[in-house]
Amino acid sequence: MTGLFSKFPSPFLLGDIGGTNARFSMINSQNYEEQIFPTDRVSDFQNIDDAIEQRILPLAREKPHSLILAVAAPVEGDTIPLTNSHWVIDVKALIRRFALKSVFVINDFEAQALATAVLEEVYLKKIGHGTMINSGSRVVLGPGTGLGVAGITYADKRYFPVAGEGGHVDFSARTGRDMALFPHFLHNHNPHRRVSFEDILSGRGLIRLYEAICIVDGIQAVFDKADAITGAAHHENQPQAKEAVDLFLTYLARFAGDFALIFKAHGGVYIGGGIIPKIMRLIDENAFRTHFEDKHPHQNMLATIPVFIMTHPRAALEGLAAFARQPEHFLIDYKNRLWTAQSRP
The missing domain is CATH 3.30.420.40 (ATPase, nucleotide binding domain)
Known part of the structure; x- marks a missing residue:
């Protein structure tokens, strides 16, 4: 070979x-x-x-x-x-x-991108509508300890991954609630006077988001670990935890839509990382798609792009293994x- x-x-x-x-x-x-x-x-x-x-x-x-x-x-x-x-x-x-x-x-996340070429359908949970074009560019992103991003294109019958550090782009507030929370993202962080998407869309970011909500609502934060917040979000008596997870998913949908535009990702947007597969039951698919597609004047194009959650627990290794076995691809x-x-x- x-x-x-x-x-x-x-x-x-x-x-x-x-x-x-x-x-x-x-x-x-x-x-x-x-x-x-x-x-x-x-x-x-x-x-x-x-x-x-x-x-x-x-x-x-x-x-x-x-x-x-x-x-x-x-x-x-x-x-x-x-x-x-x-x-x-x-x-x-x-x-x-x-x-x-x-x-x-x-x-x-370059390896995660390689995995999109080989993962079986059982490991891809589709969020809402959209139709994948096999030859189209793809985006892979995912919150975990940090926020990874990569792209992958297809040309001359081969896949070409594109690495990047897109998780470190600036976070921006859009709604009144975002703007009320934003000063607390800044305060709880930062000698650099900026907030990146990784500062919000990560394990530590979920904690920061929950703590900011508690401060704005005038209550004492109960949880100090991301797993505890996602667990509490399943219960009606923890509205701050529930809102933290809902906003986390809203911001993720916006972020995914941004990179779908950057890559014109008709091959799909693939979400990995360690957090999202654990909270799939909390995803409102209609709300996620609404925030993903809300990018005037290109909302109609985004409506055609599918979004998948990668549920394979070792997706990056699957990508590396595919590369090792069939490098010509x-x-x-x-x-x-x-x-x-x-x-x-």
Whole structure:
């Protein structure tokens, strides 16, 4: 096989490294079957090196020759600090420590974008109407520890993912309620005097949103964890928690509509991350679509674009595995993201 396999010798260790969790799998050297490893918390290890040494290699059926990582950070060199974690990926140190022949690193939502090409329909929950055009551009986004965004286009029978840091664009208030809450987003944050969408559409952002609602309503906040807020939102006697989740979903719909416009995403908008699959029962599909499409003068175009929730728990690894097995189906930029044993000092 050519393409990836001429660059990366098997077996392949695949890793999806987020701000909270580290997920790994192995593609073996015989028939390219996948070995899945248990999910670990990033906070349990000093660095990725220790996680691989202590948790992966003792269970691995083969010693990896190549490492392919999707990380929650921009890939801008051979030392990559994660945006919302203490881990720093030192590529050349990994090559030395584990005698790897190659390491390839992409953004985690770039891997989620790859997954849209291969996920089965059972893992895609559609929100409302819209019709997917297979050859159309797609957007993948998702709130979790942070807010990831990527695009993927299709040309010449290959998928081309586009990484970005769209979660850090400015948040803007539109309604009177937004404007009443906004000063408290600013106050509870920030030496930089700005509020990004990630400051709201993330686990810590949901907490900030709930606390701002409590302040404006003049009541004492009861919850200080995102899971507690989403749990309370199911109960009628916690209106601030319910409003926090409703506004979170409203802001997510607006944000998704913005990026659907940017990419003209007739291939669909795909929502991943760790939060939304847990609160699907709280989504009002009609309200979500209304906020998603409310982009005059292009609301009619947005009405044709489908929105899906990606429910696969290891979607990024599915994307990496598809890339490893059939590299000819993807057009990937290797520049400054691929390191080999021969290239290290």
